[in-house]
Amino acid sequence: MEKMEHIIPDEQAGERIDKVLSTLNADWSRTQVQQWIKDGNVLVNGQKPKTNYKCSANDKIEISIPEPEELDVVPEKMDLDIYYEDQDVLVVNKPKGMVVHPAAGHGTGTLVNGLMSHCTDLSGINGVMRPGIVHRIDKDTSGLLMVAKNDMAHESLVNQLMNKTVTRKYRAIVHGVIPHDYGTIDAPIARDPKDRQSMTVVDNGKHAVTHFQVLDRFKDFTLVECQLETGRTHQIRVHMKYIGYPLAGDPKYGPRKTLDLGGQALHAGILGFVHPRSNEYLEFEAPLPAYFQELLDNLANNR
Structure with missing residues (x-):
């Protein structure tokens, strides 16, 4: 050393x-x-x-x-859905069911494994298991992620997240019919003291703000667009449950009887940020995955 x-x-x-x-x-x-x-x-x-x-x-x-650690995460060839890439940043559309980065005892099949096969230049700030990863989305949430290919880009993107200037808009289907068209949920989030695997709203939690807009209403469900102001673990899932409209298909925060979707109906569809080198604002939009669109069509046919 x-x-x-x-x-x-x-x-x-x-x-x-x-x-x-x-x-x-x-x-x-x-x-x-x-x-x-x-x-x-x-x-x-x-x-x-x-x-x-x-x-x-x-x-x-x-x-x-410290000596740089040898990366022991194995590159795996994957058919990644890349929306943008240059020498500094990469934007990828993560499918539902894929974990973003390896964790102890779970070292393969993650987005990071695929990224390491796709390109060798990823920032090292987040260490061995999370090269290039600036922010995460849950395993069963689909959608857009920005990835840093060097430490300069990583620091710029992290600062934009901290300064709340990154555009992050999600589509979600929630249980219940929300009567008002717009809302803001400002409620602090922390680990649930009764269940360490879950997050919940608690007085001494971390500041968390989610804005939502109703896009469509169905018989027992609502389609909403949620915009993150902060990025806490499970934030949209916890906040929508908190106001009484949990996400459809959510095994952790949804009602006991929910739709069998293999996870929550949540898609990170719009991502925008200022490019770390050019200072140009970039924004990307990923269409809804097939299962999500199919569910919307079924709900629309059964109003």
């Missing part, structure tokens, strides 16, 4: 430590530096700092630079 030291000069006093360290090497991003701080690889005057530590003049910073 390589080690280096940096003494804080007067002109860097008062700046956040992650910002200071990311200026020392063009290959280091703030996100990467923050992870090193969390992992205990950065010391300030011999002590572990917080990621938001403000530097003082003459602080002695010691950095232990």
Whole structure:
């Protein structure tokens, strides 16, 4: 493990430590530096700092630079539905039923396995198991994802997500007939203390906001477009359940008697962001998957 030291000069006093360290090497991003701080690889005057530590003049910073891990995720040839690709970013339409990235004991058949076969240049910020992955959608949610092919692009896209400037619109079919045409759900989300595998609305949860618009109403269901302002785990599924209109087909948050769709009727159909290099706004739209459109047709025929 390589080690280096940096003494804080007067002109860097008062700046956040992650910002200071990311200026020392063009290959280091703030996100990467923050992870090193969390992992205990950065010391300030011999002590572990917080990621938001403000530097003082003459602080002695010691950095232990971790060796790059060998990627042990196996590339797998897949027929990926790629909507856009250049040297920095890639936009892919993930099918329902596919996991985004490997996890412990689940190392094959994921989108990341397919991406690694398709291209060798993926950002390393998220580590061995999630190269290039900036944001996720659930296994049984279909739709568009942006992928970073280098750390510069990764940091730009993450910052856009944090600043809530990424356009993310989903189509969902929910149980019940929503009477009003528009709504905003502002309710904090955290892990359910009674069921650690599920998320729920709790007072001390993370800030979460979902905007929705009714697109069509059926006998017992509603088609809605949900726009994410934040991106919490299972956010749309939890929020729609919270207001009494859970997603059709959702085995975790739906009613006991729901439609057998092999998972929730949720599709990430529109994705827009500013290109990290050109600063041009790009927006993409993926059509509804066949099962979703078929369900809509059946609902329309049985109004």
